[in-house]
Amino acid sequence: MLKQEQQVKKISFEGEQIFVGIDTHKKTWKVSLYHQQTSLKTFTHEPNSKQLVRYLRRHYPGADFHCAYEAGFSGFWLQKQLTKEGIDCIVVNPADIPTSHKDKEFKTDPRDCRKIAIALRSNLLEGIYIPTDAGLEYRKIVRLYHDMSRNYTRYKNKVKAIINFHGIEYPEEFRSENNHWSKRFYLWLKQLTLSTEYGNWSLQWYVEECLRAKEQKRIALAKVRELSKTECLLNNVTCLRSISGIGLVTAMTIITEIEDIKRFKNLDTLCAYIGLVPSTSSSGEKERIGEITHRGNKYLRHVIVESAWMAIRRDPVLLNAYLRVKNKSESNKAIIRVSRKLAARIMYVLVNQKPYEVKYMQ
Numbered sequence: 001m002l003k004q005e006q007q008v009k010k011i012s013f014e015g016e017q018i019f020v021g022i023d024t025h026k027k028t029w030k031v032s033l034y035h036q037q038t039s040l041k042t043f044t045h046e047p048n049s050k051q052l053v054r055y056l057r058r059h060y061p062g063a064d065f066h067c068a069y070e071a072g073f074s075g076f077w078l079q080k081q082l083t084k085e086g087i088d089c090i091v092v093n094p095a096d097i098p099t100s101h102k103d104k105e106f107k108t109d110p111r112d113c114r115k116i117a118i119a120l121r122s123n124l125l126e127g128i129y130i131p132t133d134a135g136l137e138y139r140k141i142v143r144l145y146h147d148m149s150r151n152y153t154r155y156k157n158k159v160k161a162i163i164n165f166h167g168i169e170y171p172e173e174f175r176s177e178n179n180h181w182s183k184r185f186y187l188w189l190k191q192l193t194l195s196t197e198y199g200n201w202s203l204q205w206y207v208e209e210c211l212r213a214k215e216q217k218r219i220a221l222a223k224v225r226e227l228s229k230t231e232c233l234l235n236n237v238t239c240l241r242s243i244s245g246i247g248l249v250t251a252m253t254i255i256t257e258i259e260d261i262k263r264f265k266n267l268d269t270l271c272a273y274i275g276l277v278p279s280t281s282s283s284g285e286k287e288r289i290g291e292i293t294h295r296g297n298k299y300l301r302h303v304i305v306e307s308a309w310m311a312i313r314r315d316p317v318l319l320n321a322y323l324r325v326k327n328k329s330e331s332n333k334a335i336i337r338v339s340r341k342l343a344a345r346i347m348y349v350l351v352n353q354k355p356y357e358v359k360y361m362q
Contacts, residue, residue: 020056021117022069024078030109032117049081056087067121068127070094076130090127095295098124110344131259139256141227144301145220145249152213156181156292158206159189166194186211218275224252235353242355243345244318245311250303253345257300261350267340270347275301276340281349308338315358318342
């Protein structure tokens with residue numbers, strides 16, 4: 001009996017574009033696949049990038065895959081692993097994903113991954129900047145300092161709240177806020193007594209937490225200083241500190257949050273990233289310019305606005321710019337104008353890699 005040869009035709013998706021939307025979670029991912037106008041499938045997958053790559057290439061051999069997922073929970077490791085496997089992947093700002101009212105009212109994981117895939121297929125998504133691994137770890141050190149600083153402030157406020165609540169008067173030497181939180185002030189706090197042992201215990205607990213938070217803040221600041229002296233960051237720190245109002249922590253925050261200044265095309269894109277651009281509402285012939293947008297990097301906006309308040313005390317040019325706007329409007333709008341000027345100086349020194357030189361007539 002002659003054997004019949006069977007020819008098996010292999011399926012090939014060579015040259016086809018498949019768009020993959022991923023909704024990431026700790027235990028599972030929801031994945032949605034689209035091809036041109038066709039929804040291929042939506043399924044649950046375990047959070048393993050290599051297995052996802054094997055699945056896609058086994059079921060759709062030869063296809064070009066384009067993936068996207070929201071920034072946040074999963075960080076950037078998934079994007080980096082998919083890119084390493086040769087698959088195009090972007091991380092998108094959740095606020096930039098087109099969302100209908102129905103999507104907001106009936107929010108589910110399958111719906112979320114489908115709308116990412118649809119927006120990606122329609123070329124409506126733009127990926128955010130992907131920091132390097134070292135850059136992310138440097139950023140973590142500086143953010144840790146900010147967290148410890150807020151933690152210390154919170155416990156100090158707790159202690160002051162107890163003192164004010166019980167009507168305890170400060171000694172004459174501590175009447176000024178500038179004299180609070182010195183060694184002698186902590187000694188006075190430790191000698192305070194309330195009417196019961198439970199009140200004393202709670203007060204002293206907060207005092208001890210204050211001291212612990214103060215030490216944690218000191219350690220974090222020392223680590224930031226150590227990082228600022230490394231060869232890869234030292235020149236940028238020196239350049240930024242040449243700008244009025246910018247100190248060590250502010251300089252390190254700017255460097256670690258921005259990482260690569262050349263990723264911004266111009267000053268407007270940098271200010272938009274910081275959050276120093278106004279919101280706008282336009283309809284027909286009417287156009288309204290509102291307050292600064294809520295979008296932006298909260299760490300950068302905070303330190304740059306704080307630096308602007310410091311800078312107007314030291315730099316006559318910035319003070320003049322502040323007063324010109326303040327005389328016509330509000331102080332908050334004036335300080336935002338100064339913050340934009342600071343952003344321009346920041347961009348200049350980082351792009352040109354040289355300290356800022358103050359130029360104004362005496």
